[in-house]
Amino acid sequence: MIDELILQVVSDESASHEELVEQARHLKEHLNQLPGVEASELTTPAAAGTRDTVSYVFGVLALAVFTVPTVKRAAADIRHLAEVIKRYQERNKGKRLRMTLPDGTEIDVRDVSEKTLAELIKSVSAPRQGTASVAEKVDGD
Template sequence: MADGLILRVVADGPVTDEELAEQARYLKDHLNQVPGVEATELVKEAEPGTRDPVSIIFGALTLAVFSYPTAKRAAADIRHLTEVIKRYQDRNKGKRLRMSLPDGTEIDVRDVSEKTLTEVIKAASVPRQGTPAVTQKVDGE
């Protein structure tokens, strides 16, 4: 589906696609306020013969976390990102977040501590290919 992190809003009970989409958009707005993070709704190609070229997967976001600053992006404050995710989880009882890592591993966010979640996001965040990282000067260079 996607090369980066995927964050899904999962309901513990029956909900409509519209409710999941609304919850995902709410979370996306908060995630996009964190420097170095780009959250977008996850889309896939529509089935052949349909009019829409893409379809939104309700309740799912792709999450690009930039670990190195680039010319246009700051490095993400991963601790702040983790706090946003955990606060969303705390405020929205009856809904939980599930994170899919690039290697296919899935994590239920409510089952991990902020510290563990921070480490998981750090490990999964790498600069995008084709996006040069700003070189860091080492003493003596």
């Protein structure tokens, strides 16, 4: 698994926390239908002295993209993932998505094309050195 991408639902107008949570959950459902993608609500450690061990961040999803298939996970179709994100953006006028890359760079999704978004996701999803990969079968093996 790569470092997670963060997707945040942001409103261009005033929106309640409940509305942002609902929008994020709707997007999460769509993303989790894609092979090789795992979206979950972002959590943070709860404040000291509270009973909960984690707190949910309103309207924010952690997105893991698997480019190397494992026994339980398929490789992600990154082009389709970018398409789902852009279509969500188009359907939800007045809301926009902000993506935070593992290095902390923030990108407003509506400012990039679907092709650029796919290339960006692919660039941060590529297996790095030290990451387990699927061995290629070579003739004679």
